[in-house]
Amino acid sequence: MILSSLPSAGLWLSGATALVYAATALGAGAAGAGRAQRWLALAWLLHAWTLVLGLLEAPPRFGFAPALSMTAWLVLTVYVVESQIYPQLQARWPLAALGALTVLLPLAFPGAPLHPSASAWLPLHWALGLAAYGLLGAAVVHAALMSRAERLMRIGGGAPVGLPLLTLERITFRFVEAGFVLLTATLAAGFLFGEQIYGTSLARWKWDHKTVFSLLAWLTYAVLLAARARLGWRGRRAVQMIYAGAVFLLLGYAGSRFVLEVILRRSP
Known part of the structure; x- marks a missing residue:
């Protein structure tokens, strides 16, 4: 829930993450299950990297968009882990679409800086x-x-x-x-x-x-x-x-x- 405004590298990373998510969502039906799963895992890792960059920036910020981005990543974390146990579980494309949307939201709405006395x-x-x-x-x-x-x-x-x-x-x-x-x-x-x-x-x-x-x-x-x-x-x-x-x-x-x-x- 705490994220800072992303630097230029973070902007590119967020865009790349959204593209991988979008490719996963659009190609989930055409690609094989294994390939789609790998693309989703890649997007999930890039999303995590984006969140870490935000956490390390100063001053840290928080707001509704970073909260949604982190929540979506946690939901995807559950799915990525669960799909290793139940590989037949099929929810890749809606989750990839959710990830693509939420990873871009903090770019437009980074939230407010965290007060130093928090x-x-x-x-x-x-x-x-x-x-x-x-x-x-x-x-x-x-x-x-x-x-x-x-x-x-x-x-x-x-x-x-x-x-x-x-x-x-x-x-x-x-x-x-x-x-x-x-x-x-x-x-x-x-x-x-x-x-x-x-x-x-x-x-x-x-x-x-x-x-x-x-x-x-x-x-x-x-x-x-x-x-x-x-x-x-x-x-x-x-x-x-x-x-x-x-x-x-x-x-x-x-x-x-x-x-x-x-x-x-x-x-x-």
Whole structure:
């Protein structure tokens, strides 16, 4: 979530990364699975290099676009690792398209410089939040694949993801559970150590848009996991809850920062 404005080398690297992502997305169907996987892995590595360059620049910056870029990279990290276990999993082209878009966003919206007096705990708090974003983003991708496979099965088509539906559902909820744990840790850190991180205390926890939407996301996933454990929720209802929680998360940080930075042109 912390990125600086990229130098000229970073500009070229971001452009090259977007081109490799775009080539992967456009050629995912025509290229063989192995070749497409290698191209996606290359784009993923270039994307990581872009993020590292941003982190090493001074002064560091943060905003909605760097947050989305890092989140997309984390989702791709999950996919790159998972595809080694399940090589038949097919989600390369939408993820490559997502990577191409998000790697370019920080060029136009680099965010605001990090204040020199910012707490040393702030990067840890953001790291927890980004990890939660990444895992829950991976859950959204798997939920979409699960919905598509279920829909094609109902009309008599083959499942395009190459995994049994129950296996895909089990993987999806593992990501939801892991993301929920990290989201809980992120909110707990903000609540318990808000004074050190943001200069706020427990008695006056900052009830802004980010806090409200993040809590709504937490409640959504808490209800989903509890209902799945006790009532056996699955299928379309569970997928809709996963999507709803992701929307709340998106509005919580990226959405509110977008409004401040782009629409209102204010530094948070």
